[in-house]
Amino acid sequence: MNDIWAGLLAAFRLIVTLDPDLVEITLRSLQVSLSALVIASCLALPFGTWLAIRRFRFRRATIATLNALMGLPPVVVGLIVYLLLSRSGPFGVLGLLFTPAAMIIAQVIIITPLIASITHQAMRELWSEYHDLLISLNTSNRQRIATLIWDGRRALLTGALAGFGRAIGEVGAIMIVGGNIDHATRVLTTAIALETGKGDFALALGLGFVLIALALLVNFTIHSLSRTERDRIW
């Protein structure tokens, strides 16, 4: 119990004094995970919607694969991205390993299937509702996808937030491709892993509370911006 109190206290002290290291790694956490979220959403929302409206030969197999990929082990993703980006790998010349960019790439790979799968589930229902009208109005695929994404944005928000949650809390992949380098690629989760290893539980817990608070803050902000759960829910 003492450790938790000490952790709370440490967290409180860190936040109140606006500890420069804490601010730096918190901002980097946000930068990496929000970038990954934006990129993954740009890929996953249209793809998930497209899957819901198109009938093609390997559709079932694609959906099953996508659902399976939701549980992709981050460590393995990290390892593969590491091999691809390392000096001797195919993309070694880009010099991306141990940079925030590498961490973003790994997180995009981890959360894209998750967002796409949730999108597909939500869009399937909306499509069955809109199907007749959109076919009758002679819409193009592009217009159908745009209409569904816009009208289903509330459900898609849930998918995006689930993706963000997975990205911000993830440690395995970014530890491998980022390397937890101080002032370069250290983020909240890798810092917690490091402090725990060093035995500094108070600081580790402090960082942990900051992480949870951050996740809550982002969720509340997005919800209030998009005005869910308020008047005119449909």
Next chain:
Amino acid sequence: MVEQDLSLRLKEVSVKRRGKTILGPINLELSGSGFTIVLGPNGAGKTTLLKVLHGIERISTGSVKWSISEGKAQQMQAYVFQRPVMLRRSVRQNLGYPLQLLGLPKPVIASKVLEWSERIGLATMLDHPAPRLSGGEKQKLALGRALIRKPKVLFLDEPCANLDGRSTREIETVLQHANRTGTRVIMTTHDLGQARRLASDAVFLLNGRIHDHGPTPDFLSAPATAEAKAFFQGDIVE
């Protein structure tokens, strides 16, 4: 540009699902600018026929041919479904949606939306969420949304089912006006009174086949077949 007369010819069309024939074989020719009513009991294939005409139902045999190219014909049609599909948006956005798809400039869309909202009596409800409208209002909105593109052909599948007298009359007024201003209307109904009020010709459908077809009111008062006669007299036809 000379406006081409739109006509449609169905040749030996049939629709089969899981080995069961739902519709056909049907031969039918529709032309001119009339008001066609498709009559028949439940399960006769009225909706399927309408969807075949509109080109959204897969046909098993036969052919559907328009007098103009298929792409052009598609652009000139609109369809109002039995259960109106409401986009999860405001009434205003629902009405403007078909125009928005065409990429028209916003001021043009706004003025058309205003014009049509008045015509269908929803001018005061433009900012209401469409899925929360009452049944009659939804049906009127669906009708306005179908007519806003000024289609040459309008299909309606039981637009007045479950509506009270007043809503039915409002919808009929809009339909008659559209018909007078050059829209060919093809509509299914159960309601014989409505058929008498609106139709210029009627098709009687039974068990997936066209049993009888003729101009009204003669057809409704003196149909050629016994089944049609029984149906028009209010008997139950199976």
